[in-house]
Amino acid sequence: MSHIIDLDHVSVTFGDLHAVSDVTIKVDKGDVYGVVGYSGAGKSTLVRTINLLQLPTSGTIEIAGTTFFKDGVAQISGKELQAKRRNIGMIFQHFNLLNETTVIENVAFALKHSDLDDDAIEKKCYELLDLVGLKDKAENYPVQLSGGEQQRVAIARALANDPEILISDEATSALDPQNTNQILDLLKRLNKQLGLTIILITHEMDAVKKVANKIAVMEHGKVVEQGNLRDVYLRPKAELTRQFVGGSLAAADTLRSFNLGELSDNEQLYQVVFSAANVTKSIILELYKQVGVDVSMLYGNIEVLGDEPVGTMFILVTGTPAQQAKVTKLLKSFNVEVSPVDGGILA
Numbered sequence: 375m376s377h378i379i380d381l382d383h384v385s386v387t388f389g390d391l392h393a394v395s396d397v398t399i400k401v402d403k404g405d406v407y408g409v410v411g412y413s414g415a416g417k418s419t420l421v422r423t424i425n426l427l428q429l430p431t432s433g434t435i436e437i438a439g440t441t442f443f444k445d446g447v448a449q450i451s452g453k454e455l456q457a458k459r460r461n462i463g464m465i466f467q468h469f470n471l472l473n474e475t476t477v478i479e480n481v482a483f484a485l486k487h488s489d490l491d492d493d494a495i496e497k498k499c500y501e502l503l504d505l506v507g508l509k510d511k512a513e514n515y516p517v518q519l520s521g522g523e524q525q526r527v528a529i530a531r532a533l534a535n536d537p538e539i540l541i542s543d544e545a546t547s548a549l550d551p552q553n554t555n556q557i558l559d560l561l562k563r564l565n566k567q568l569g570l571t572i573i574l575i576t577h578e579m580d581a582v583k584k585v586a587n588k589i590a591v592m593e594h595g596k597v598v599e600q601g602n603l604r605d606v607y608l609r610p611k612a613e614l615t616r617q618f619v620g621g622s623l624a625a626a627d628t629l630r631s632f633n634l635g636e637l638s639d640n641e642q643l644y645q646v647v648f649s650a651a652n653v654t655k656s657i658i659l660e661l662y663k664q665v666g667v668d669v670s671m672l673y674g675n676i677e678v679l680g681d682e683p684v685g686t687m688f689i690l691v692t693g694t695p696a697q698q699a700k701v702t703k704l705l706k707s708f709n710v711e712v713s714p715v716d717g718g719i720l721a
């Protein structure tokens with residue numbers, strides 16, 4: 375299947391500065407793709423290459439089947455690019471609304487190049503405002519709205535040309551937790567309802583955890599880790615990812631606090647990860663009953679990733695090698711992902 379966004383070995387340099395270094399990201403239609411990293415990691419520069427607001431230095435950019443950039447040069451003319459850009463809506467941290475015009479005029483602004491007549495534009499704007507829950511504020515001015523409402527106006531405006539892709543650049547960073555949640559819920563609903571593909575740039579892992587299905591973690595212009603949210607979140611490899619994923623840090627801290635020292639030959643530590651919605655049996659009890667091993671739970675946590683409650687446990691199992699092999703087999707039969715963990719994590 376071809377990807378709706380296909381960034382292949384994309385680099386952007388500003389003089390000596392490698393703002394984006396050799397980044398490859400493939401986004402499927404309907405993905406909510408989180409791009410996480412600290413300030414200056416290159417996230418904004420990277421996503422600005424998607425609509426060629428930023429020309430790459432090298433790499434290939436293909437959007438919805440059209441090659442935008444290849445072999446160091448843009449592959450489409452200015453006029454064509456302008457039309458293609460309408461397929462990509464953008465929202466920003468500071469909303470970027472026109473403060474001297476009303477809410478509905480702000481939305482209508484995005485349709486000024488369209489073929490629609492005035493009545494059709496008005497109708498469309500009301501539909502868009504209805505979609506984001508702001509129909510009754512159409513005649514208000516942006517300053518009369520809360521930050522969350524202003525961002526919803528910006529979303530309505532970004533969707534005016536029925537784009538397939540929405541880029542959200544730190545759209546919740548200036549909002550309080552309640553408004554942040556409302557905006558994230560709205561993005562998730564638009565993703566499902568319209569099949570909208572969303573790129574979510576943020577430094578907040580919580581935002582990604584709530585709505586994204588895939589994630590890339592950026593540092594110094596490079597993607598240090600990427601994949602399905604669940605995989606990256608539950609088994610972070612890069613140190614930076616671990617920092618973003620508080621749960622795993624908490625697990626490591628908790629495990630160390632037991633002061634267990636070195637494990638003996640018949641002890642093995644496991645990380646088990648399971649969809650809490652699917653696993654209803656007590657894992658520990660079943661291991662005891664069916665394999666006869668002694669199991670201590672050292673850490674347990676349930677996170678909601680997207681809509682799915684996902685449990686993580688670290689368990690210490692005491693048993694013979696034959697029993698340990700059965701433990702792995704039994705857990706897998708319960709649809710539980712199990713990985714042996716080096717006892718060194720306890721030191």
Ligand SMILES: Nc1ncnc2c1ncn2[C@@H]1O[C@H](COP(=O)(O)OP(=O)(O)OP(=O)(O)O)[C@@H](O)[C@H]1O
Nearest residue numbers: 388391393411412413414415416417418419420544
């Ligand atoms: N037009 C430009 N000219 C020169 N340097 C730039 C330009 N745009 C960005 N940079 C630099 O590129 C690096 C990456 O910036 P970028 O804004 O992409 O990071 P970011 O991860 O989005 O961080 P933030 O969230 O703070 O915007 C930074 O060091 C920045 O100063």
